[in-house]
Amino acid sequence: MRYVYLLLVIIGAILPWTYFYAWFAENGWSLGPMIDAWYVNDATTALVYDLTIAAVALTIWALVEAFTKKDWVFLLVIPATYGIGVSCGLPLALFLKARPGRVAA
Numbered sequence: 001m002r003y004v005y006l007l008l009v010i011i012g013a014i015l016p017w018t019y020f021y022a023w024f025a026e027n028g029w030s031l032g033p034m035i036d037a038w039y040v041n042d043a044t045t046a047l048v049y050d051l052t053i054a055a056v057a058l059t060i061w062a063l064v065e066a067f068t069k070k071d072w073v074f075l076l077v078i079p080a081t082y083g084i085g086v087s088c089g090l091p092l093a094l095f096l097k098a099r100p101g102r103v104a105a
Helices: 002-027 031-037 042-069 072-083 086-097
Strands: none
Touching: 002 031, 002 086, 042 072, 042 086, 072 086
16 A cells, blocks of 8 residues: 555645646746635635645644654655645655554554
8 A cells, every 4th residue: 555655645746736837837936826716716715625624634643643653754744735735745644654664553
């Protein structure tokens, strides 16, 4: 399963950014217009809230893993989630959780 998670990390990093890059190339590199585009209708607004709640939950989980188990590598999940997306951060968390020799809790 680790290889599946790693493949999803890679896909989750590349696929969304191909669309982000295309959008930025067409509309400029300012975040303001992109954030405005996230709220153009109820469907996109729902996705923003859905992904935001998932990102916050994943962040809390990563912080708990890092600080309670002193396993600081889980902090990498946070920049992956907010810098790339939940599509990268979640499979990264699963990949890290499935490391060989890691004591499951």
